[in-house]
Amino acid sequence: MVGAHKAAATPEMQRVAQWLVKNRTEFEGQGIGEDKLADALGMASTEITELVDHLEAWEEVVRMPQGLTTPPRFLLKPGRGWPEVRDEILGSESGNK
Numbered sequence: 001m002v003g004a005h006k007a008a009a010t011p012e013m014q015r016v017a018q019w020l021v022k023n024r025t026e027f028e029g030q031g032i033g034e035d036k037l038a039d040a041l042g043m044a045s046t047e048i049t050e051l052v053d054h055l056e057a058w059e060e061v062v063r064m065p066q067g068l069t070t071p072p073r074f075l076l077k078p079g080r081g082w083p084e085v086r087d088e089i090l091g092s093e094s095g096n097k
Contacts, residue, residue, distance in 0.1 A: 009054065015041060016051050020061070020076075021089045028082075031064060031075040052076065060085050 019041055020027050038048040052074075055061040060081040063074040078086075 010051075012043075012047070013051055013054060016048070016055065017060070017085055018089055021086050024086060027076065028078050031077040033066070034063070034074045034076055037076065055079075 016037065019037065020032070023032060023040075026032055034048060034052060035045065037052070038045045041048070043051075052061060052063065056063055056079065058081055059079040062077050062079045064077055066073040066075050
């Protein structure tokens with residue numbers, strides 16, 4: 001069932017979504033800095049930006065600007081489609097497909 005969701009469109013997007021699920025208390029609360037995501041997953045910031053672009057286009061995450069900085073910094077928060085992504089990932093991890 002996870003494959004049916006947009007967040008699972010690529011293995012990299014699935015990896016980002018899984019990391020956000022594992023850190024959902026912070027993500028669903030105060031949000032997570034996009035730069036923290038790149039560091040935590042060991043990916044290039046340009047790759048993370050592209051992946052988050054896709055997740056944001058599907059309304060699974062939302063970028064919130066963190067003031068006027070150069071380069072711009074964003075805080076990631078759950079989007080409208082996040083609950084479905086989270087529930088699918090949690091269900092597949094527990095074996096309830």
